[in-house]
Amino acid sequence: MKFDTVIIGGGLAGLVCGIRLQKAGKKCAIVSAGQSAMHFSSGTFDLLGRLPDGTGVNAPLEALKNLPENHPYSLLGEDTVRKYTEEIPAFLEECGIRVSGDASANTWRITPTGERKSSWLTLGDFTALKSKDEKIGSKALIVNILGYLDFNTKFLADSFEKQGTECRIVAIKLDEMERLRKNPSEMRATNIARVMDRDGVWEKAAEQVKSMIKDEDVVVLPAVFGLKDYTVVDRMREAIGIRTVFVATMPPSVPGIRSQMSLTAEFERAGGRFLKGDAVVDAEFDENGHVKSVGTQNFGNIRLYADNFVLASGSFFSKGLIATPDKIFEPVFGVDLSYPEGRDQWFDRNFWNRQNYISYGAKVSKFLHASIEGKPIANLYAIGSLLAGSNTLYEGCGGGIALITALAAADSILEK
Ligand SMILES: Cc1cc2nc3c(=O)[nH]c(=O)nc-3n(C[C@H](O)[C@H](O)[C@H](O)COP(=O)(O)OP(=O)(O)OC[C@H]3O[C@@H](n4cnc5c(N)ncnc54)[C@H](O)[C@@H]3O)c2cc1C
Incomplete structure (x- = not known):
């Protein structure tokens, strides 16, 4: 050839x-x-x-x-x-x-442990912070998916609280995720994203998140949405209705x-x-x-x-x-x-x-x-x-x- x-x-x-x-x-x-x-x-x-x-x-x-x-x-x-x-x-x-960022000045990304690391171009799902100490909001609702172990909500809360953000940790439970939950090794970012990307499932997830919001001004979610494209990422943000920050999970990386x-x-x-x-x-x-x-x-x-x-x-x-x-x-x-x-x-x-x-x-x-x-x-x-x-x-x-x-x-x- x-x-x-x-x-x-x-x-x-x-x-x-x-x-x-x-x-x-x-x-x-x-x-x-x-x-x-x-x-x-x-x-x-x-x-x-x-x-x-x-x-x-x-x-x-x-x-x-x-x-x-x-x-x-x-x-x-x-x-x-x-x-x-x-x-x-x-x-x-x-x-x-989709990327945002400028080579003349680094921005800051939130790592899976809540640390801040400098970066150049940030993928569309994620939030590029202007400074290392920037608060993500006054009150954050950190939302996990029941049974998902690669998103460490406690680490994130500890880190956000150091910046002055009050945090509350909750988890959503979806029937569609139960087959994955039976075997913890199946409960991985890519498998979750495959289920979440289905019509009907992400809507339920967004509804549950929305119903859990009290007086928070920001929702923090694991980046397990949109394996093929940004459609579900955009729809989740729109349906939740307040600032929604996706945070990288432990590998595999859905956005990657x-x-x-x-x-x-x-x-x-x-x-x-x-x-x-x-x-x-x-x-x-x-x-x-x-x-x-x-x-x-x-x-x-x-x-x-x-x-x-x-x-x-x-x-x-x-x-x-x-x-x-x-x-x-x-x-x-x-x-x-x-x-x-x-x-x-x-x-x-x-x-x-x-x-x-x-x-x-x-x-x-x-x-x-x-x-x-x-x-x-x-x-x-x-x-x-x-x-x-x-x-x-x-x-x-x-x-x-x-x-x-x-x-x-x-x-x-x-x-x-
Ligand atoms: C775990 C990890 C996470 C990282 N995360 C980031 C990040 O978030 N941001 C960032 O900027 N940088 C990150 N980096 C740095 C990363 O190295 C670069 O960003 C970049 O993705 C590297 O791309 P690459 O194509 O050079 O190599 P790779 O991505 O390593 O790709 C090399 C490919 O070549 C294939 N290959 C090897 N040998 C052969 C062969 N003989 N025949 C055919 N195919 C072969 C491999 O299977 C692999 O698919 C990360 C690095 C690692 C190791």
Whole structure:
């Protein structure tokens, strides 16, 4: 099979790159092995929340100059990053993903434990707070669904009360949810959303919530509505009638999965081939050292040929990188990686501390070309969380890196 570009990995980076290329008339295939980080999304795309030295960032674009030179944003340069941050909100909206936010100033999102974390673009369901201490209201009614354990109402109440919001915790009970409740492992965000999205069910949920409101000025609900689109989210807000704040649950993330599905649908609408549940297992090179084809698990002897290849296989979490006791490697092409010798530097035994291994990954040129044994490969690009140089979790920059490097690689291919 022959394509213009084959993309390995169908997470945020792979999909955004594929959509850009496909819409520009290129024939693309995305091979996607499994779930992506978006299935665990907090509901925001983060640009830069913290510098590597721990300094908090309020104005991400201004802070770019303080990043180390191997950081993906530094490789691309401030002007390029700025340009893409201006176009990304419209790009996402075109794919059916509602976002609010501005790269010149971070806003704050409410985490599942009620903490506040800085963010760039907030998905339409969620509330972007202007400051870390902003009260969500004077009196909050925190509403859970009976039997749902991934929404910690007590943590939320403790946190909101510290900001001066009086909280009352209640739970709604729906007959339609009883089949799920029989088995606690079924009582997960996505299964609840499937039931809630049915006509008749969300109306009952909204009615119960409404009947429980006394003198509260804000309702807080878990983000378990609208698996396919925003319709039920909007209807719930309208039916409840007072300010309704959806808060991210523990994974899986309904808004994240919806975003993943929206991007996949946009890619396919544009004519792209999304090869779901398949994995690229090896690569073939021509006499000039360029990638000629890749083989996949499902296609066996039928290889995927292309002019360009984009490696968007993610970090350790998605098996884009593999660690053994003595080395770290990228399993498809064996691209050059940046990481220190000596396993004891890789991680901190305290799980909650900054983990260095998150910043290890593929070394790339400023055009995002990957290299093998020190030799840049002109038709192989690496993007997203596979890249070295940033601790995406500590610095809060994962979404931004995925989105920006995806568009930069696509534009680099289009300019060829
Ligand atoms: C649990 C978690 C939650 C996060 N939450 C947020 C958040 O809320 N906001 C934020 O800004 N950032 C978040 N991040 C950072 C995140 O890394 C980026 O936001 C971004 O989504 C990463 O996208 P990606 O496409 O680079 O990688 P991934 O999302 O990891 O996608 C890589 C994909 O490649 C596939 N793949 C791997 N190997 C192969 C192969 N050989 N063949 C085919 N497919 C393959 C994987 O199955 C996976 O689907 C989170 C990260 C993690 C780990």
